[in-house]
Amino acid sequence: MPGRTEKFIYERNVARFRIAYPYEYQKYTEWNSKKAKFSIEEVETYTKKTAIKAVFPDERQYMLQSIYGEDDYINDAVDSLGKLGNRCPIFIVGLPAIEEARKIIKKCHEECIVLIYEPSIEVLDYYLKNVDITDLFGILPVSLYFEGLSGDKLLDRVASLFTLETISLFRQFVSPNYENICGEEVLKASRILKEAFHKVMSMWLTAARFTDVAGNNMLYNLRSLIDGYNVSELFGMLKNEIPVILVSAGPSLNKNIDDLKKAKGKAFIIAVDTAIKPLLNHGIKPDLFCIVDGKKPTALMDHPGIHEIPLVTSLVVASGIMDLHKGKKFFYACDELIEKEIFDRCRKETGCKKNLYPAHIPTGGSVANSAFSLAHYMGAKEIILVGQDLALTGGKTHADGTFKDKMKKITAEEAAGTFYVDGIHGNKVLTRDDFDVYRRWFEAYIEDEKLKNVIDATQGGAKIKGTKIMALKAAIEKYCTKKCDIQGKIDALPKMLDYSAKRALIDVYESLPEKMSEVRKMAHKGVSLYKKFGKLASAENPDEKELKKCAAKLKTVNDFMNDDNFALFVQSNMVNIDYIMRMSIYEEDEDEVEERIKIARHGQSFNSIIELYAAHLYFNTKEIVKKRKLKATKADIGGPLDKFLYELSKEA
Amino acid sequence: MDNMREEFETLIELINVKNYKAVDEVLKDYLKDISNYIMFLAGNGIIAIEELNTLSEHMTTAIKNKDYFLLKDVLQYGLLNVYDQLFPREESVKEEE
Numbered sequence: 131m132p133g134r135t136e137k138f139i140y141e142r143n144v145a146r147f148r149i150a151y152p153y154e155y156q157k158y159t160e161w162n163s164k165k166a167k168f169s170i171e172e173v174e175t176y177t178k179k180t181a182i183k184a185v186f187p188d189e190r191q192y193m194l195q196s197i198y199g200e201d202d203y204i205n206d207a208v209d210s211l212g213k214l215g216n217r218c219p220i221f222i223v224g225l226p227a228i229e230e231a232r233k234i235i236k237k238c239h240e241e242c243i244v245l246i247y248e249p250s251i252e253v254l255d256y257y258l259k260n261v262d263i264t265d266l267f268g269i270l271p272v273s274l275y276f277e278g279l280s281g282d283k284l285l286d287r288v289a290s291l292f293t294l295e296t297i298s299l300f301r302q303f304v305s306p307n308y309e310n311i312c313g314e315e316v317l318k319a320s321r322i323l324k325e326a327f328h329k330v331m332s333m334w335l336t337a338a339r340f341t342d343v344a345g346n347n348m349l350y351n352l353r354s355l356i357d358g359y360n361v362s363e364l365f366g367m368l369k370n371e372i373p374v375i376l377v378s379a380g381p382s383l384n385k386n387i388d389d390l391k392k393a394k395g396k397a398f399i400i401a402v403d404t405a406i407k408p409l410l411n412h413g414i415k416p417d418l419f420c421i422v423d424g425k426k427p428t429a430l431m432d433h434p435g436i437h438e439i440p441l442v443t444s445l446v447v448a449s450g451i452m453d454l455h456k457g458k459k460f461f462y463a464c465d466e467l468i469e470k471e472i473f474d475r476c477r478k479e480t481g482c483k484k485n486l487y488p489a490h491i492p493t494g495g496s497v498a499n500s501a502f503s504l505a506h507y508m509g510a511k512e513i514i515l516v517g518q519d520l521a522l523t524g525g526k527t528h529a530d531g532t533f534k535d536k537m538k539k540i541t542a543e544e545a546a547g548t549f550y551v552d553g554i555h556g557n558k559v560l561t562r563d564d565f566d567v568y569r570r571w572f573e574a575y576i577e578d579e580k581l582k583n584v585i586d587a588t589q590g591g592a593k594i595k596g597t598k599i600m601a602l603k604a605a606i607e608k609y610c611t612k613k614c615d616i617q618g619k620i621d622a623l624p625k626m627l628d629y630s631a632k633r634a635l636i637d638v639y640e641s642l643p644e645k646m647s648e649v650r651k652m653a654h655k656g657v658s659l660y661k662k663f664g665k666l667a668s669a670e671n672p673d674e675k676e677l678k679k680c681a682a683k684l685k686t687v688n689d690f691m692n693d694d695n696f697a698l699f700v701q702s703n704m705v706n707i708d709y710i711m712r713m714s715i716y717e718e719d720e721d722e723v724e725e726r727i728k729i730a731r732h733g734q735s736f737n738s739i740i741e742l743y744a745a746h747l748y749f750n751t752k753e754i755v756k757k758r759k760l761k762a763t764k765a766d767i768g769g770p771l772d773k774f775l776y777e778l779s780k781e782a
Numbered sequence: 783m784d785n786m787r788e789e790f791e792t793l794i795e796l797i798n799v800k801n802y803k804a805v806d807e808v809l810k811d812y813l814k815d816i817s818n819y820i821m822f823l824a825g826n827g828i829i830a831i832e833e834l835n836t837l838s839e840h841m842t843t844a845i846k847n848k849d850y851f852l853l854k855d856v857l858q859y860g861l862l863n864v865y866d867q868l869f870p871r872e873e874s875v876k877e878e879e
Contacts, residue, residue, distance in 0.1 A: 176860070193852040197840065199859035306851035 143258045146267035154279040161251050170256040175200055184311045192307035194226040208233045215299040219292040220244045224305025225257050235270055245291050249277040249315030277315050289326040343424045345703035348466055350449035353758050360626045361462040362489035366509040373397045373609045374510035378498040379404035380519025382590040383529035386602045390414050396610035402497040408531035410435045420501040421447045463488030467695035472638050476631035485626045494571025512583045512609045519591030520569040521559040552593045559592055632762040639760050642751035645696040650744035656687040656737035664730030700744045790862040797854045
């Protein structure tokens, strides 16, 4: 009996839907079918199966599945996607393409990642009631996103679909006539795909831009850890009692910079690196300043007053600035494996582990994003933004007194690719891609953390959703009313490393050349083994036993390259080359012999490059360790354990 | 009848490249031929009268709603498929020989 079957299908579907997507299921139950924009009707196909169409109240109708083609249509549709590589990411719009999805998954032997985006609740409702889709809820490698039910996370979901290795294998399929029944949503999906692609490539290009810059900076900056502090010591320091004024270097800073003098002693002032010189030149001393950039010019911070201001930094920032700044440094995690290695070793040796866990400060890419996270991390009562234009106010990128005493307006070439967004005064302001990404980060952060205490006192620039707009004078009068002295607390904070931890740091530091040499030797071994593997594979009658032996030895090399922190450090400094290698990593050859030869060639090239880089880093670290010696002296001794270890080291 | 394959393929290709304006233009010229062809199929018992009605209905619906997916479905899988069976392409005939 049809009624009974439909009820059975519905109950089974809903049972799985509820478990796999509880949030979406809840939203689905709240959906009022009376508000449906169209209805789904069934049409008998050529072979008496069922296809569906969407029918609108004005009698327009669109087929969503094939009537005559059926399996042939589905096969042709799947074939039109071309060769489907291992781990290929597939984006499908519309549940009517469910059979195509099943065929694709079968073709890939379930080694693919499928995201099905269903923009229409009407279609979802039909499928839940009439078609067994239980395999979509946790059995097949499919994830589902429903417009109107899944929140506003489509970009994140799409971006997580692919990585640099799989981006070239990406395929998409839109169910028939979806541009007619859900035109807006299909356009949105197309836009989001472009954005997600751009996000992945952008991350990679940023990494490429900083190829070996981050690595070199880290090696040069390691010595700063010895007298450093951990940013975790600042956590919650402001106890939601003290407002933070976050000073950025947008062009509008010049308009109200002097108003900041009224806030001194009544607010905690955090500056971004580029704002430090204009502030000091105006006689305003911030309480902290932040840096994130690995390539920032040293001249930006060249001011005699800079050493008095504690710096919040990481190991990968520009080494010139780290050397220039002689004051207190608070370190946040940079997620480099050598940093992890050092902290692990320090914790092992020390009696005081408390401040030896790398602390993360979320960032959106700009130093202002990091400083904002820091303000929240410290427990700011309010966060008042100054100089946060995120726009080309007056045609300039930054305030006067930053990169130049008088900043020039952007050129016609620089203006290409700019566009308009909403300004804080209800006007439209000109901005560019990177500023817009940072702005959207602020907005997402404010929304995710449900912040109600962010005031935008920037005198111009783009509107940041979620902030209250207020003149700086008024904001200071309203929020900066009580005297506060945090400097005393900061001055009293202990350094991160005690004597034992410093010894551990020195051990790791001094062992760097030896570690790089080890990586170089292993890579050299890899080159020889891959050469041998290639020779064996291309022989007329390959010796399978020898091939197996060779593969086992290669596994040791590859395991080392994938697990050893120093080997991974070397590879992370090869981003440009790594990009080319990784793009082709999942492209398979159908011929087994050709596939083996390709693996051998690829492996040989890759290990040759690792060998080269490791050799370069060996000489580099040898020079650094020799010229920038680290010492743990009597002055570093704290408690009795430190004293004992110091005496021991003297004897050694 | 000789040009039917070319006409079907032209329309299908235009739909594939989403040149719907051209589809509408070309369809005006080919519609009579397509109708004659459908009548030929029914008249010679290749398709039943009910199928003739269904085909015509789907064609009309597709044209009325500008449902190019349905139109292509009818042309490619409903009509061209049958045509290829009745009048195999020369290359495939040679292969069979």
